[in-house]
Amino acid sequence: MNAGKQTTRQLASRAGRSICRSCREYISRNTYATAAAAAVQAEDQVAQHIPPVAQAAPSxxxxxxxxxxxxxxxxxxRDLHPFESAFFLYQRRLNERLALPFTRYFYFKKRTPADLEWKRKMKQRLTPARDIGRYKGYGDEAWNDEVLVGAKESDFEWQVERLLEDAGTDGKEVGEVEQKGMKKIEREVFDKPTPRxxxxxxxxxxxxxxxxxxxxxxxxxxxxxxxxxxxxxxxxxxxxxxxxxxxxxxxxxxxxxxxxxxxxxxxxxxxxxxxxxxxxxxxxxxxxxxxxxxxxxxxxxxxxxxxxxxxxxxxxxxxxxxxxxxxxxxxxxxxxxxxxx
Missing domain, CATH: 3.90.79.10 (Nucleoside Triphosphate Pyrophosphohydrolase)
Structure with a gap:
């Protein structure tokens, strides 16, 4: 007897007696599984007999x-962002301020051409800073050290001009002669950088x-x-x-x-x-x-x-x-x- 192809009611009527619950559930599950497998097999057989359809070429x-x-x-x-430019200016100013407590002899040996040049430049610009303007580190106005919005000291081109100007001069006044025993300082010619x-x-x-x-x-x-x-x-x-x-x-x-x-x-x-x-x-x-x-x-x-x-x-x-x-x-x-x- 193939129970997979018969329903529970047909089996019960032929046997003339009732079927227990466990047997009924088994027959029901087996019926569904067998029917699904048969359907898949039938589809596969049909698919095998369908010839491939050639696609038409696009017009x-x-x-x-x-x-x-x-x-x-x-x-x-690239050009500097305004924040980057302001940050670099802040770093340069901070470096100059931190260098003020040191005596110049920390950087230059006494009575050397470099020492003489430094004193000459300090006399002219009145500040150790070369590109960020004048600053008085000692006095009643020492606290006033902020660069105002739109100030020329914050302009990049102005800073470059001041650096070149400082590098191209020795700080000597017109008509000033070299002190006795001091060697003449040879100035190197600096070419101006190409503009951006x-x-x-x-x-x-x-x-x-x-x-x-x-x-x-x-x-x-x-x-x-x-x-x-x-x-x-x-x-x-x-x-x-x-x-x-x-x-x-x-x-x-x-x-x-x-x-x-x-x-x-x-x-x-x-x-x-x-x-x-x-x-x-x-x-x-x-x-x-x-x-x-x-x-x-x-x-x-x-x-x-x-x-x-x-x-x-x-x-x-x-x-x-x-x-x-x-x-x-x-x-x-x-x-x-x-x-x-």
């Missing part, structure tokens, strides 16, 4: 472009690489349609890396010394055509997908006269400047590929 396709995010990295350290802002910054020359030296600049070009974007072109029986190398040489000419950072795209942008294009193969081109590779420029400059991709103009822009030039959807696709500094 709408996207063209594939390779784009290049060519950048010039920062050339100098260049002539290109003053003129806002966006075609110059000698601007925004503390920021990363990116090459932006104007295509045939008058839109600003990164250099890009359609793949021509080549991979993305090979296409990016070709685009670099054909877009800006041979006067740029560049290198591709890697072979893996750092982002992509999808552009849908307003009007679809029917291809000779019978497919419909719905838009273009551009995959961007990262590159760096070490030397040289863009020369559009040598360009073979028909670009009309170019600019070197930082991230916040680039946002103002490109289309909104384009910016959404590329913003996470760009460095903030």
């Amino acid at each position: 709408t396709v996207y063209a594939v472009n390779a784009g290049v995010v060519l950048s010039r990295p920062p050339q100098i350290t 802002r260049t002539e290109a910054d003053e003129k806002n020359d966006t075609k110059s690489l000698n601007r925004a030296l503390q920021r990363t600049l990116y090459l932006l070009v104007k295509n045939k349609d008058g839109l600003w974007q990164f250099p890009e072109d359609r793949l021509n029986e080549e991979n993305l890396h090979g296409a990016a190398s070709r685009i670099l040489s054909q877009s800006g000419g041979p006067n740029m010394n560049t290198w591709l950072v890697g072979h893996i795209p750092i982002g992509q942008h999808q552009h849908n055509h307003t009007d679809t294009t029917k291809l000779p193969s019978g497919l419909t081109e719905h838009g273009v997908k551009t995959f961007f590779l990262k590159a760096r420029i070490m030397a040289g400059q863009v020369n559009l006269k040598e360009s073979k991709l028909g670009f009309q103009d170019f600019k070197w822009l930082a991230k916040d400047e680039l946002k103002k030039e490109v289309d909104g959807s384009y910016w959404t696709s590329v913003k996470n590929m760009l460095a903030e500094r």
